[in-house]
Amino acid sequence: MKIIDAYSLSNILSTLEKEEKIKTLKKYDVITTATFAVISAVSFIFELKFAPPGRYKYVQEAYIENDKVLVGPAPNEGLGILDGIINRPSFLDKLLKKEKVSVLIKAIDYENKIDFINFKVLKKDFLYSKLLFTRVCVKNYMAFVSEKKEKTIFSYDYLDKGEITFSGCGVLNPLEIFNIKEGEKVFIAGTWGLVLGPGTRSSKEKPNLSVLVDFKNVDRKFFGSFKQKSSLEFYVGMGYKKNLKNFDKKEMDNILTKSMKNIKLPIAKVQGRQVIDFSNYKEAWNGDLKLKFNKNHCHNCSTCLIEEYCPAQAFSKEEGFLDNCLYCGICLKLCPFGAILGCLGKIKNYKIKMRHSSLYRALEICKLLKDFTYS
Numbered sequence: 001m002k003i004i005d006a007y008s009l010s011n012i013l014s015t016l017e018k019e020e021k022i023k024t025l026k027k028y029d030v031i032t033t034a035t036f037a038v039i040s041a042v043s044f045i046f047e048l049k050f051a052p053p054g055r056y057k058y059v060q061e062a063y064i065e066n067d068k069v070l071v072g073p074a075p076n077e078g079l080g081i082l083d084g085i086i087n088r089p090s091f092l093d094k095l096l097k098k099e100k101v102s103v104l105i106k107a108i109d110y111e112n113k114i115d116f117i118n119f120k121v122l123k124k125d126f127l128y129s130k131l132l133f134t135r136v137c138v139k140n141y142m143a144f145v146s147e148k149k150e151k152t153i154f155s156y157d158y159l160d161k162g163e164i165t166f167s168g169c170g171v172l173n174p175l176e177i178f179n180i181k182e183g184e185k186v187f188i189a190g191t192w193g194l195v196l197g198p199g200t201r202s203s204k205e206k207p208n209l210s211v212l213v214d215f216k217n218v219d220r221k222f223f224g225s226f227k228q229k230s231s232l233e234f235y236v237g238m239g240y241k242k243n244l245k246n247f248d249k250k251e252m253d254n255i256l257t258k259s260m261k262n263i264k265l266p267i268a269k270v271q272g273r274q275v276i277d278f279s280n281y282k283e284a285w286n287g288d289l290k291l292k293f294n295k296n297h298c299h300n301c302s303t304c305l306i307e308e309y310c311p312a313q314a315f316s317k318e319e320g321f322l323d324n325c326l327y328c329g330i331c332l333k334l335c336p337f338g339a340i341l342g343c344l345g346k347i348k349n350y351k352i353k354m355r356h357s358s359l360y361r362a363l364e365i366c367k368l369l370k371d372f373t374y375s
């Protein structure tokens with residue numbers, strides 16, 4: 001079975017005439033696509049045993065680490081089980097690193113007395129744990145610039161005049177090629193996830209997906225928190241593959257015509273998000289997809305600024321880049337001794353300050369999809 005990712009295929013096809021394109025395409029059986037990006041919309045839905053049955057009437061409040069639990073939706077604390085939801089949870093990295101997290105529960109017993117129950121749990125202690133991604137795989141991302149130095153979620157800290165940040169993997173994004181429907185399975189966060197349909201703020205021009213995943217199987221290499229100075233975000237990798245014989249007409253047109261160069265990248269001001277210009281994904285990804293760590297330039301600082309401030313905790317001065325790194329480029333500025341080598345390039349005349357997507361990691365998912373089964 002011959003398998004190729006949409007990025008490599010579009011590079012080959014864009015050099016050919018129409019008839020040659022079809023002949024070349026027919027040499028392949030399966031096309032893979034993927035995206036790896038910083039996202040916001042994640043909820044943690046869980047069930048946790050906290051007391052023997054019959055001891056408490058209900059839970060009034062609960063926290064995991066410092067995150068408040070929305071108790072319910074089907075309270076059954078009489079059984080000593082808490083079920084709840086936390087939006088944008090801050091503690092998932094700890095669970096994924098096999099560390100314990102603290103749980104604090106304010107429970108009311110059958111004599112209306114209040115009890116505070118404090119204990120620690122591991123990932124495996126949750127009876128049920130799912131991640132709900134309400135907006136992933138966004139097609140048609142944007143690039144952002146600023147008129148003046150401004151704190152924004154579109155940059156790790158500030159975006160200065162003359163700098164630009166962007167998101168998106170261009171032609172490799174699954175929704176650039178495929179019409180992924182409700183009920184289908186995708187690769188996400190290192191395991192398979194169930195597509196629930198379009199996500200929040202999804203539109204015809206800017207579609208995205210909503211996906212449910214079993215947290216027990218999530219791998220930190222493909223999902224974790226991305227802590228910028230002004231916000232807590234997450235990184236996630238998602239992939240999708242399809243046999244060419246199952247392509248519909250629109251998907252066939254997409255694979256034959258789309259390329260990094262002809263997918264527009266709107267450039268907007270962070271102030272008001274007004275679009276002021278357009279680039280394309282070929283220009284956006286003209287820098288190095290991967291960065292390098294030059295250990296010879298490393299001064300082995302007592303506090304490594306990359307270990308301290310990397311938004312994904314993806315660097316160690318001993319090992320260099322860890323396998324969850326998304327090559328965002330922030331460490332190029334963090335290390336004062338130039339131990340990180342690489343160039344992010346430019347879009348128009350703006351210097352790319354950081355990337356909120358990783359084409360390198362998306363291509364890595366495409367390779368992995370070769371042998372991946374959605375079960």
Ligand code: SF4
Nearest residue numbers: 298299301304305335
């Ligand atoms: S900040 Fe740079 S030089 Fe210092 S330990 Fe980290 S990588 Fe090495």
Ligand code: SF4
Nearest residue numbers: 310325327328329331
């Ligand atoms: S590129 Fe640097 S700052 Fe960005 S995730 Fe990787 S190690 Fe962290």
